[in-house]
Amino acid sequence: MIAPPIAGRIHATLQSRSIDPAALLRAVADPGAGATALFLGTVRNTHDGRPVTGIDYHAYSGMADRHLHAIVIEASQRYGACAIAVEHRVGYLGLGEISVAIAASHERRAPAFAAARYVIEEIKRRVPIWKREHYVDGTREWVDPTRDAGAATPETANELLSTAVSNGERGA
Amino acid sequence: MLPTTVTVLLFASYADALGRPRIDVSLTPGSTVADMVARVRDGHAERLPARPLVAVNQEYAPYDRVIEPGDEIALIPPVAGG
Numbered sequence: 001m002i003a004p005p006i007a008g009r010i011h012a013t014l015q016s017r018s019i020d021p022a023a024l025l026r027a028v029a030d031p032g033a034g035a036t037a038l039f040l041g042t043v044r045n046t047h048d049g050r051p052v053t054g055i056d057y058h059a060y061s062g063m064a065d066r067h068l069h070a071i072v073i074e075a076s077q078r079y080g081a082c083a084i085a086v087e088h089r090v091g092y093l094g095l096g097e098i099s100v101a102i103a104a105s106h107e108r109r110a111p112a113f114a115a116a117r118y119v120i121e122e123i124k125r126r127v128p129i130w131k132r133e134h135y136v137d138g139t140r141e142w143v144d145p146t147r148d149a150g151a152a153t154p155e156t157a158n159e160l161l162s163t164a165v166s167n168g169e170r171g172a
Numbered sequence: 173m174l175p176t177t178v179t180v181l182l183f184a185s186y187a188d189a190l191g192r193p194r195i196d197v198s199l200t201p202g203s204t205v206a207d208m209v210a211r212v213r214d215g216h217a218e219r220l221p222a223r224p225l226v227a228v229n230q231e232y233a234p235y236d237r238v239i240e241p242g243d244e245i246a247l248i249p250p251v252a253g254g
Contacts (some may be wrong), residue, residue, distance in 0.1 A: 127254030
């Protein structure tokens with residue numbers, strides 16, 4: 001099967017500097033867009049009722065960059081967005097800081113929302129990034145979402161493979 | 173054939189569990205991802221899950237995949253981005 005072409009411009013980075021949502025909005029600005037969806041993930045002050053003071057984000061750089069990029073290409077192919085930009089933080093973040101930002105511009109609002117939603121859900125499912133929460137009592141713990149159901153297993157590894165075919169059209 | 177030494181990258185909770193960011197294991201030619209996981213768990217079985225996710229050359233890999241010389245291998249703890 002030949003992958004459909006990338007519909008629009010894409011931008012995907014893992015970074016230690018703080019995220020500027022306005023810069024993402026500029027990156028996806030497009031005269032053909034009638035809608036731009038912006039999603040921000042921020043550091044929350046509690047987890048399962050425990051007071052949190054901040055979060056360390058660690059990544060398998062290389063693999064994380066590669067998968068972040070692939071996810072944005074997939075979203076572009078699926079939804080035909082004008083442009084999609086994603087930035088994810090690594091390092092220590094205090095309360096309220098932006099850990100991830102996704103902007104998607106499209107002719108129409110429904111696919112703009114859908115593209116942004118696809119990117120965040122796929123990040124949570126397969127990009128090798130980990131977070132260690134710092135609690136008020138001074139302890140720290142790695143967050144393990146597999147305590148909930150539905151986690152990936154070696155048997156489902158194939159479902160985690162990137163399906164996008166990069167054609168080198170990396171923009172803005 | 174002689175066994176070869178393979179470096180396995182560890183991250184986050186797995187790096188903490190073994191107290192190091194990588195571990196070298198000895199594998200015979202033709203060894204699979206499952207064989208590699210078994211070697212890594214030798215002596216550390218209580219500190220790692222029985223079937224962790226594995227990436228080979230930065231893609232998730234099934235346990236029957238054969239490991240080739242020069243492959244970049246990593247154990248991937250449950251991811252928690254976003």
